[in-house]
Amino acid sequence: MLSISFVRSVSIGVVVLASARGVQAGDWYVNPASGNDSNDGSSPSSAWRTIAHAGLTAPPGASETIHLARALYFESGILFRGQRLLGDTGSDSTVIDGGGASDSILKSFKNTVGTTPSTFASIRGVTLRNASTGISISTELGDITTLIEDVVIDHVIYGIFGGALAQTGTSQSSDLFLTVRNARISDCNQAVWLWDRQVSSVYAEISDSTFQGASTHGVVLDCWPGGTLNAAFQRCRIQGSVQRGVFVTSSLGGSVLATFQGCAITGNQVGFAGFDTTGGGGVREARFQDCTIAGNATNSATGVGASSFRLRGTLVHGNGTDAIQGTVVESVANWIGGADPQFVDAAGGDYRLRLTSPCVDTGDPASPPGSLDLLKRPRPIDGDLDIQERPDIGAFEFAPLDIQTLGVVGTSARTEISAPSAGTAFVYFSRMAAVPPTVTPYGEWDLGPASSLVFTRQLLADVPFVTTRPVPPGAGMPGQTLSLQALLPSSAAPLGQAWSNAAEITLQP
DSSP states (O other): OOOEEETTSOOOOOOOOOOOSOOOTTEEEEOTTTOOTTSOOSSGGGOBSOHHHHHHHSOSSTTOEEEEOSEEEEOOSBOOEEEEEEETTOTTTEEEEEEEEEEEEEEEEEOSTTSOOBEEEEEEEEEEEEEEEEEEEEESSSOEEEEEEEEEEEEEEEEEEEEEEOOTTOOOOOEEEEEEEEEEEEEEEEEEEEEEETTOEEEEEEESOEEEOOSSOSEEEEEOTTOEEEEEEESOEEEOOSSEEEEEEEOTTOEEEEEEESOEEESSSEEEEEEEOSOOSOOEEEEEESOEEEOOSSBSEEEEETOEEEEESOEEESSSBOSOBSEEEEEESOEESSSOOOEEETTTTEEEEOTTOTTTTOSOTTSOTTOBOTTSOBSOBOTTOSSOOBOOSSSOOOOSEEEEEOOBTTSEEEEEEOOSSOEEEEEEEESSOOOSOEEETTEEEOSOTTOEEEEEEEEBTTBOEEEEEEOOTTSOOTTOEEEEEEEEEOTTSTTSEEEOOOEEEEOBO
16 A cells, blocks of 8 residues: 655555554454453453454444454354444454355344344454455445445455335335445455435445456446435546446436546446436436546446436546447536547556646646545646646546655655656655645745755656665654655746646655
């Protein structure tokens, strides 16, 4: 995971989930190696052995947190009473293996009258694998609100399976409110399947997640008569699905609104498919803002019946058919088919833009300032170095100064510098985060007053200069943010030079 951020961006650092605070009421512990379900679970030294026991024994409610020790757990069909589940060392080291069970690993439901419900407030920092379903959520007897964050799911049939319906014989709405952040779901039949029935609703906000390699569809949004399904995806990758990247169905008045901002839908058989063959009113619309739809084998996006599309700042190229097949009710500043947009390596699945791309600085002028691209770079960046910041078309904002590193002392930091003209690059460094910009004749200057020139390089026009150096031992303390910015040659700038974007490195332990 990169620890790079750009000016006004959110650091892409390793999320530290372990708590340094002492034991408090509301904290409960599980350790399959040293724990015992006859313990009281109130401290790491008196931990329970199984998550299933903890879910049914810890007091109910969202103020209660069940901490999972770094370990491999073999469990499935785990029920809860509204608590929070937290893998203290994160998803890479906290693994729950379902053992090939035909059940869900983690279950949340409010269904049959007379049956005790099982719900969880949040799931964080775990890997789920080897079962029918990673996480299942359903309700017909009241609302459920759930957060899923820093979760990896693989080798299951369904990654996240969630929905809502009205109780049989009543008109009482039961709604699901789902938030998913930083999820990685791969090697499954379907990564995400959201559904609703009758008068109930599903509201989902999904961000910074990757859904890869589904054997059928990456994301399914399934709305039946009378239901409402609103799903918003931000900075998500939906790629490599054998059939459709996104598959939307609605019927007999079901209402679906699917929005995608800064997303890449790539390498699927079909990028997006929306179907409504029965009519009956309701909204059935897909909206794409600053997205890339590319490399899909047959169609980029198709809509049948009452389905419609809105596209702004979206790049559609290199699909079997690039043209949007359906009703397009809004199209602003898009690049659909046509000339080569100059991806870095489309054959290798790298859909970032090159400096010479016609999509650089030609995106939607109404793109929200300060929004982030798929790599969490800010929009807009002055990509063509004419000292005017404009957003790019597509999910990736081109950055003349790009740094990739883990931020750990001794590991490498890869720096790439690009300019439209040959000449000297002057690279400046600051031992602090970037500051609010100062307008200069060369564009915006984002470093603090204590910055200094660290090196110069001769650049060729439109040819990236790449250098790799280790993060030095004296770079700073863990948690400290460093920043760099370059003054680059540019015939597009009034004075022949322009400031690049500023890039930040957050040091890790």
